[in-house]
Amino acid sequence: MARLVIRNCSVLVVPAEGECRVDEYQDIVIEDGVIDEVMPAGALAPAVDIEELDATGLIAVPGLVNSHTHSPMVMMRGAAEDVSIDDWFNRKIWPMEMNLTAERVKVGARLACAEMLLAGVTTFVDHYFHADQIAAAALETGIRADLAPTFFSSTGTDGREAAYEAARQVRALGESAARNGLPRITASLGPHATYTVSEEDLVRTAGVAQAEGFRIHLHAAETADQTQASMDRLGATPIQVLDRTNVLEAGALIAHGCGITDADLPILAKHAARTTVAACPKIYLKLAMGTTTPVRQLWSAGISVGVGTDGAAVHNTLDVWESLRLLALTQKQREQDAEWMTISDTLRLATRGGAAAAGMPDELGAIEPGRRADIALVDLSGPHCRPLHDPRAALVYSVRASDVVTVVVDGNIVVKDRKLTSADLDEILTDASDLAHTLVDLSRGGAVQHYAP
């Protein structure tokens, strides 16, 4: 049995409700990847079979969850700037994605995993092509991931069935590599969106999901305009479409949901136990979408919300600290209420909400006995965090991803003293630089899909 004790840290305690708090001078005892105990520092005697990690002066935070991303898109980071959402899809990204190959996706996914782990992101919830390559990168680097192989209806039966099969393979791979009962790599089904996948295909997907125990991760109700277009075209809001195609019944992770209406809320509430919405606030600003996810309304309906980065081709980073800060700021703005989206609620959303987005609400998202040992140790001693009147405020409003010192996933140390220990970062960066030009080449023409939501 592998035992690890994190010695002498502060611990961010994120309860299911109410104020977060920080307990000082704690030891976290981990057995076989699971948190066994959180106890006052020094109460556990040293022993030869226990690995020790000195965390004096650091705060242990539940590993952050990137609740919605397309990780290999780091390869297009900075290559589609200052463009409208239409041009972003139709003139930049979807033509660029004609260049995808298994190798390029793998190189991008490895870079993404490295970036996230170094920033204290211990789980990412992904939606992309060549998911087997992303799974391999996640297994190698030690991060936790739920992967949804993307498909459009435009790629026909073959494309759809291949995506289902990819999900099955990712799941099998995750299960074969699992320890202590819970696979580190899981799979969801990944229809792209309600505007790119037909209702028939959504019904089929919900059927497969229910028969085989998958969740469904997709884009829906991204903007109010999209909701209106859905009503014009299908006579139903995107959420109503998800309801009548049984996607909600199967269990859905809905990316964005900025166009969710008040009338949608009772529909979502019926499926609250298996529905999560992922908010990615930086992209709503950058693409001038004029909106953001209605977190207050979703919470009122009992729906979990996580925070994500979306792909770095628009978000430019996979930094969940940046995302949670922007979430807090833009939610205050949205509700015109500076007392709303408190630091405690923000931290809860980024941890427990993320755990729900990853399909593991009871296994991740808090530093508590029985949960998986996914932990970021953060240094709040820099001048930008000092003096430290409130470490919770520092985590939401001052901290930088570079303040993450050490990261544990599933009980394994994958980042130590700000260095990735599970993979060769120099090699990852070199591979990415070498291949970067191939991803942004628009000379072959065409596009994987046309954006007209």
Add this chain to the structure above:
Amino acid sequence: MARLVIRNCSVLVVPAEGECRVDEYQDIVIEDGVIDEVMPAGALAPAVDIEELDATGLIAVPGLVNSHTHSPMVMMRGAAEDVSIDDWFNRKIWPMEMNLTAERVKVGARLACAEMLLAGVTTFVDHYFHADQIAAAALETGIRADLAPTFFSSTGTDGREAAYEAARQVRALGESAARNGLPRITASLGPHATYTVSEEDLVRTAGVAQAEGFRIHLHAAETADQTQASMDRLGATPIQVLDRTNVLEAGALIAHGCGITDADLPILAKHAARTTVAACPKIYLKLAMGTTTPVRQLWSAGISVGVGTDGAAVHNTLDVWESLRLLALTQKQREQDAEWMTISDTLRLATRGGAAAAGMPDELGAIEPGRRADIALVDLSGPHCRPLHDPRAALVYSVRASDVVTVVVDGNIVVKDRKLTSADLDEILTDASDLAHTLVDLSRGGAVQHYAP
């Protein structure tokens, strides 16, 4: 004559108009604090009297300018969270400021200078009490600063005259420490705001400013509500008040200006050559102000705009990278135009716009011969910036303050290899921690001012 050459860097070229570009493999030759030449790397032969700084792999960026802040308020960082703007002033900050002493301001200012320098901020434009203490901290740490001693009309003639005198003393201190013609520490007059300083006192201040060659730095038109309140109370918008009190004629740095109306623009345009507006977007979101600075409209009227952090008691950091990113994001949102506030415009605003805010539009803000050598050397090799399709996009949307490696102000190296070389950071942090509790003590009651704009 002191000579420094920064060897083999990329250089961010920020022209007065049009696209920014990056020139690779450059040497920057500095003489007595002034940029003498920017030339292809290696063209200048080594010499015994030239100090060399190897910047291989780094990009040289004009030092960022924090265009509006209250630097010592770092001492209240994280102590006033999740409150309305009224409570922030009346229940938190202004009561806390009853605790200000010269020593506490000095400790806070030293911490602020350290935080900013380490993040590549080479100039800050400040508005606070005990400005002599802030000047001392700036002189010690090597940062450039323009300091406006704050006053309210509520403190009467004595308070006002003392603030003018403080500005004179700061200016004299800066001049006595100056090298090569341009003082590193300058002073402005600092009436707090159009809602806390009477028109009579603004007229007096404008008179002093014009007689003695000061600019005036103050808060005005912070929100649309404030503009309406001004019209109700005084029959004029805050900008009209600044006009009829001669403040605009004297030359003004206007903090925020979110409530500037279209009718105000021609008034500002008349004084465009000596007017700058400082935008601090993080606080507009955090305080749920429902607005932001109308940059597009101000630029159309020929008005310079800089970006700032405001005080860390609401902004939580003095990180101008964060501010310029939020500026770009919120400006796109404000104008509902993702093609607006491009990466080039954002970088120009943060550098040349900042130089105007500091009152040195021709001396700072660009890496060009004849300008002051205020330069940040930034490392874009981290995984969050890679692959590097566009270094300009990385600077706006990916970079972290922790990517700043070396900082030069006025030709002096003040940060090297991410360490502050001009002052003892450990001592600064310890002093701040030791005194932090004294600043947030509300037991003595009272407040420096009441907020009712």
